[in-house]
Amino acid sequence: MTHAWLFTGPPGSGRSVAARAFAAALLCADQGCGVCPSCRQVAAGGHADLLLVRPDGLSYGVRQTRDLVLRAAASPVYGRWRVVLFEDADRATEQAANALLKAIEEPAPRTVWLLCAPSADDLPTTIRSRCRLVTLRTPPTAAVAEVLVRDGIGQEQALAAARAAQGHIGRARRLATDPEAARRRAEVLRVPVAVSAAQPDGGLGHALSAAAALVSAAEAEAASVTEELDVPEREALRRAFGEGSTGKGVATAVRGAAGALKELEDRQKSRATRLKRDSLDRALLDLAGFYRDVLAVQFGADVELANEAQADELRQIAAASPPETTVRKIEAIMKCRERLTANVAPLLAVEEMTLALAAR
Ligand SMILES: [Zn+2]
Numbered sequence: 548m549t550h551a552w553l554f555t556g557p558p559g560s561g562r563s564v565a566a567r568a569f570a571a572a573l574l575c576a577d578q579g580c581g582v583c584p585s586c587r588q589v590a591a592g593g594h595a596d597l598l599l600v601r602p603d604g605l606s607y608g609v610r611q612t613r614d615l616v617l618r619a620a621a622s623p624v625y626g627r628w629r630v631v632l633f634e635d636a637d638r639a640t641e642q643a644a645n646a647l648l649k650a651i652e653e654p655a656p657r658t659v660w661l662l663c664a665p666s667a668d669d670l671p672t673t674i675r676s677r678c679r680l681v682t683l684r685t686p687p688t689a690a691v692a693e694v695l696v697r698d699g700i701g702q703e704q705a706l707a708a709a710r711a712a713q714g715h716i717g718r719a720r721r722l723a724t725d726p727e728a729a730r731r732r733a734e735v736l737r738v739p740v741a742v743s744a745a746q747p748d749g750g751l752g753h754a755l756s757a758a759a760a761l762v763s764a765a766e767a768e769a770a771s772v773t774e775e776l777d778v779p780e781r782e783a784l785r786r787a788f789g790e791g792s793t794g795k796g797v798a799t800a801v802r803g804a805a806g807a808l809k810e811l812e813d814r815q816k817s818r819a820t821r822l823k824r825d826s827l828d829r830a831l832l833d834l835a836g837f838y839r840d841v842l843a844v845q846f847g848a849d850v851e852l853a854n855e856a857q858a859d860e861l862r863q864i865a866a867a868s869p870p871e872t873t874v875r876k877i878e879a880i881m882k883c884r885e886r887l888t889a890n891v892a893p894l895l896a897v898e899e900m901t902l903a904l905a906a907r
Pocket of ligand 1: 575578580582583586
């Protein structure tokens with residue numbers, strides 16, 4: 548039995564879902580039947596032998612990792628294995644990765660590590676060379692649409708959302724069920740036309756206002772997701788500390804609650820930062836998808852367009868410039884993503900990109 552596994556796949560390919568199913572199989576007496584108490588506890592994230600690590604912030608630190616390694620090494624409570632499922636393992640800081648490496652090099656006899664990351668290259672070689680690799684691919688549009696139809700979404704709408712989400716099931720579901728998310732995406736896709744119109748100032752004004760619109764659409768998207776997550780967490784905490792109770796021990800409880808609330812707020816704040824970055828990145832990927840469609844039209848390639856709904860705009864841009872220009876624009880988008888990862892101020896990086904998109 549391999550003690551370390553690495554699940555990789557693009558966002559939305561279900562790498563953490565696959566890892567969790569594998570964890571259920573390891574912990575179940577019947578190889579992951581899906582119905583026994585053990586399997587149900589794994590699904591709910593409450594199994595005593597499953598340590599679920601989900602970095603909320605932009606990075607995962609060394610102190611947290613050391614603590615995790617200690618807890619991971621304990622003997623299983625019920626069965627044969629103790630399983631650590633580490634989502635977004637690529638967010639481990641360098642020191643955290645070193646602590647992790649030690650645990651994987653000399654694994655506790657009953658501990659299995661399941662790491663998840665977008666690709667094997669996102670982890671240090673020393674770690675990935677000790678893992679058995681499980682590579683997931685992006686599901687095809689039809690498969691994503693089928694999942695949505697099963698959820699009760701109409702065929703047409705499911706297909707359009709699946710195409711737009713480019714294989715990301717969660718994103719497709721959101722686009723199909725949240726009109727605001729769909730509206731914000733449409734706003735992002737207006738950028739190419741907005742910046743390509745001939746302007747007396749060379750398109751400077753349009754490029755800058757498109758950048759501002761992109762960043763604020765991403766922020767609005769992140770804010771709506773953040774609120775959905777934050778509100779129930781705060782309520783659960785308030786309930787846990789028995790809001791409104793009276794009598795002895797209230798003072799102690801209030802002090803404890805204040806500390807826990809502060810900790811929750813810190814965690815939520817760092818998650819909000821990450822969600823903002825993720826949603827801007829998704830907007831950039833939507834934009835890159837648009838220019839990829841432009842390129843397909845320019846080459847007359849027989850591929851499925853992600854942005855069928857914007858067919859008129861696609862053709863308009865495709866006709867107005869050569870393929871080389873389109874390639875340069877896609878490169879500008881990818882460079883912007885890199886700069887955001889390197890912590891460049893979002894508006895600055897996006898402005899630089901929209902100026903490159905406006906250039907002909
Ligand atoms: Zn089971």
